[in-house]
Amino acid sequence: MAELEQRGDRTPIPSAWEYATAPESREIVKLQERYGIFVGGEFVEPRSGEYYETLDPASEEPLAEIPQAGPEDVALAVESARGAFENGWSAARPAERAKYLFRIARILQERSREFAVLESLNGGKPIRESRDVDLPLAAAHFFYYAGWADKLEYAFPHRRPQPLGVAGQIIPWNFPLLMLAWKIAPALAGGNTVVLKPAETTPLSALLFCDVLRQAELPAGVVNIVTGDGATGAAIVKSDVDKIAFTGSTEVGKAIQRELAGTGKKLTLELGGKAANIIFDDAALDQAVEGIVNGIYFNQGHVCCAGSRLLVQESIYEPLIDKLKRRLTTLRVGDPLDKNTDVGAINSRQQLEKIEELVAAGKEEGAEIYQPPCRLPEKGYWFAPTVFTNVAQSYRIAQEEIFGPVLSVLTFRTPDEAVEKANNTPYGLSAGVWTEKGSRILWMAERLQAGVIWANTYNRFDPASPFGGYKESGFGREGGLHGLEPYLDFGGAEVSGG
Numbered sequence: 345m346a347e348l349e350q351r352g353d354r355t356p357i358p359s360a361w362e363y364a365t366a367p368e369s370r371e372i373v374k375l376q377e378r379y380g381i382f383v384g385g386e387f388v389e390p391r392s393g394e395y396y397e398t399l400d401p402a403s404e405e406p407l408a409e410i411p412q413a414g415p416e417d418v419a420l421a422v423e424s425a426r427g428a429f430e431n432g433w434s435a436a437r438p439a440e441r442a443k444y445l446f447r448i449a450r451i452l453q454e455r456s457r458e459f460a461v462l463e464s465l466n467g468g469k470p471i472r473e474s475r476d477v478d479l480p481l482a483a484a485h486f487f488y489y490a491g492w493a494d495k496l497e498y499a500f501p502h503r504r505p506q507p508l509g510v511a512g513q514i515i516p517w518n519f520p521l522l523m524l525a526w527k528i529a530p531a532l533a534g535g536n537t538v539v540l541k542p543a544e545t546t547p548l549s550a551l552l553f554c555d556v557l558r559q560a561e562l563p564a565g566v567v568n569i570v571t572g573d574g575a576t577g578a579a580i581v582k583s584d585v586d587k588i589a590f591t592g593s594t595e596v597g598k599a600i601q602r603e604l605a606g607t608g609k610k611l612t613l614e615l616g617g618k619a620a621n622i623i624f625d626d627a628a629l630d631q632a633v634e635g636i637v638n639g640i641y642f643n644q645g646h647v648c649c650a651g652s653r654l655l656v657q658e659s660i661y662e663p664l665i666d667k668l669k670r671r672l673t674t675l676r677v678g679d680p681l682d683k684n685t686d687v688g689a690i691n692s693r694q695q696l697e698k699i700e701e702l703v704a705a706g707k708e709e710g711a712e713i714y715q716p717p718c719r720l721p722e723k724g725y726w727f728a729p730t731v732f733t734n735v736a737q738s739y740r741i742a743q744e745e746i747f748g749p750v751l752s753v754l755t756f757r758t759p760d761e762a763v764e765k766a767n768n769t770p771y772g773l774s775a776g777v778w779t780e781k782g783s784r785i786l787w788m789a790e791r792l793q794a795g796v797i798w799a800n801t802y803n804r805f806d807p808a809s810p811f812g813g814y815k816e817s818g819f820g821r822e823g824g825l826h827g828l829e830p831y832l833d834f835g836g837a838e839v840s841g842g
């Protein structure tokens with residue numbers, strides 16, 4: 345150990361190396377000064393007459409004025425979706441629906457650079473991630489569900505799948521376009537129409553997506569986009585929709601569930617998480633360090649399935665933490681549009697304040713904080729990559745979702761203890777297991793209460809693979825055939841024979 349530390353001391357700190365900037369051009373994005381809501385295939389002024397400014401969180405520069413849609417606007421959007429459902433979409437040949445989904449997927453690929461720049465501009469995430477993760481995955485979701493649209497009877501044999509009607513969809517700000525794709529693609533594949541609300545801080549990619557819908561000549565009213573804050577979301581929940589799909593905080597998820605109880609409207613919830621990323625002493629440590637970094641610093645930690653609790657087997661604690669700290673010094677924090685950037689801007693002032701509050705609580709409760717030396721830009725919302733060691737399970741930083749680039753480290757001795765600690769959370773969305781031993785991966789996966797378990801990797805997504813939680817992380821799945829089911833009605837009756 346001493347030898348390793350010595351070597352560590354002699355290792356040059358790579359953050360001292362200067363990198364030339366490599367900014368992606370903003371030119372490709374054409375912003376309007378003011379947007380409308382997208383209802384019946386057109387942008388219209390909101391009846392509410394209210395607007396708010398959306399910002400670039402990296403500079404606090406205002407980007408555009410966005411409608412704060414009111415209940416009347418929501419009612420209009422739902423009416424438009426209802427009309428489109430009844431006048432053609434639900435009865436369209438399934439292959440027709442597939443055609444539009446394929447078109448949308450291809451247009452997203454063609455315009456991916458434009459979308460990636462816009463996503464980074466409005467949300468603060470590094471262009472490397474929006475370019476290499478958000479955009480390819482969003483297109484892949486449309487491709488994937490396009491493939492199922494005309495094969496529903498094969499997907500659900502003997503069950504006579506029928507569309508539900510109008511789906512109200514409320515999404516968060518951490519993966520604005522990707523969450524839109526997760527919501528819209530299965531809904532349309534199943535023959536439903538949609539009213540979707542992007543999060544208040546990141547509406548721009550959803551508004552640009554309306555342009556894609558027009559380019560794809562999707563029939564008017566099949567997808568309607570209304571913008572606004574939680575009040576607009578609440579209006580959608582109360583409106584005449586047949587289903588609500590929500591991704592966001594557990595608090596709002598619970599409120600929605602209470603509101604919908606007894607209404608007969610269907611509901612799926614994808615809520616928060618506090619995932620354990622578990623490292624056994626036989627794991628490939630350098631690989632594990634990459635997985636830990638990807639698990640918690642990807643998208644500034646604004647990830648519901650982030651590996652925010654690191655569980656390390658005691659025997660490798662010191663070398664692992666040593667490697668991890670060294671790796672943190674190489675992370676570049678800064679301009680989201682710079683192709684070298686690893687960690688971008690925090691999405692909003694509100695989120696920054698939440699992170700700061702929890703980090704202060706961590707220090708106060710007695711955890712030890714480590715942050716690599718890094719210069720944060722003066723304007724905008726920023727938080728340095730952070731590791732807390734000496735964390736007790738009872739600390740707030742071990743219990744609550746921080747949703748920022750902050751890792752809490754705990755230790756364990758035996759696999760049983762790892763399982764017990766990993767499951768000691770109200771959440772149950774995801775987990776990571778790092779070990780060379782295949783049987784141990786399966787043993788752990790059987791016992792971890794989490795919807796998604798990654799083995800010797802982290803934060804990997806595929807449209808064919810269902811994603812969703814246990815306990816306070818919500819219910820229902822997105823992705824795969826499981827993700828289609830919540831958008832279909834099976835009439836309660838199975839068809840016999842055949």
Ligand code: NAI
Nearest residue numbers: 515516542543573574577578592593596615616648745747
């Ligand atoms: P939030 O749950 O308030 O917002 C998510 C979406 O719900 C937004 O579109 C928002 O406008 C809408 N919304 C808010 N109140 C609503 C209501 N009463 N009825 C219907 N829709 C409503 O999340 P927020 O405040 O942005 O973030 C707070 C915390 O929630 C984060 O710090 C994080 O811990 C967690 N979160 C989890 C996400 C996930 O992916 N599971 C995504 C975003 C936040």
Ligand code: MG
Nearest residue numbers: 574592593596
């Ligand atoms: Mg909120």
